[in-house]
Amino acid sequence: MKKALFLDRDGVINIDHGYVSCPEEFEFVPGILDFIRTMQKKGYLPIVVTNQSGIGRGYYTAEDFERLTEYMLERMRKAGIVIDRTQVFHCPHAPEEKCNCRKPAPGMLLEAIDRFEIDPGESIMIGDKTSDIEAADAAGVRHKVQIEKNRPLDHDKIHQIIRREKHS
Numbered sequence: 775m776k777k778a779l780f781l782d783r784d785g786v787i788n789i790d791h792g793y794v795s796c797p798e799e800f801e802f803v804p805g806i807l808d809f810i811r812t813m814q815k816k817g818y819l820p821i822v823v824t825n826q827s828g829i830g831r832g833y834y835t836a837e838d839f840e841r842l843t844e845y846m847l848e849r850m851r852k853a854g855i856v857i858d859r860t861q862v863f864h865c866p867h868a869p870e871e872k873c874n875c876r877k878p879a880p881g882m883l884l885e886a887i888d889r890f891e892i893d894p895g896e897s898i899m900i901g902d903k904t905s906d907i908e909a910a911d912a913a914g915v916r917h918k919v920q921i922e923k924n925r926p927l928d929h930d931k932i933h934q935i936i937r938r939e940k941h942s
């Protein structure tokens with residue numbers, strides 16, 4: 775069983791400008807690539823779980839999303855992270871479609887857990903919204919860290935949270 779580092783995208787990996795849909799608007803949050811690479815060295819499989827209702831709302835297309843994802847993954851790989859398209863889960867639906875993948879529903883996390891044989895009890899979710907934390911909770915992910923949107927991660931603080939939860 776693997777342990778995963780689940781990451782929300784907008785506001786955690788990149789600056790959330792609202793419905794980011796092209797590389798020109800995609801700005802990595804400072805330090806995030808180092809953080810992911812460090813966690814991967816510690817044995818965590820990086821998994822991106824992102825609500826992309828901009829597709830369902832018609833603000834951008836599925837192709838736009840795929841192009842942007844390829845750009846994001848390429849930048850990650852250049853930073854030494856081992857990751858491919860299968861590690862990115864997205865919900866393309868609008869809220870009124872009432873799907874089971876749009877966070878706070880746990881669909882994307884459950885699919886990843888199943889596909890990669892992840893142990894949620896050893897895994898971490900980092901998100902900037904309550905819905906990220908709720909989705910992780912519903913999927914049984916043990917460690918959940920809600921950060922402030924668009925702000926660099928405090929690595930020490932995250933490790934402290936994980937350590938504290940392990941011992942409680």
Ligand SMILES: [Mg+2]
Nearest residue numbers: 782784785902
């Ligand atoms: Mg977010």
Ligand SMILES: [Zn+2]
Nearest residue numbers: 865873875876
């Ligand atoms: Zn969905």
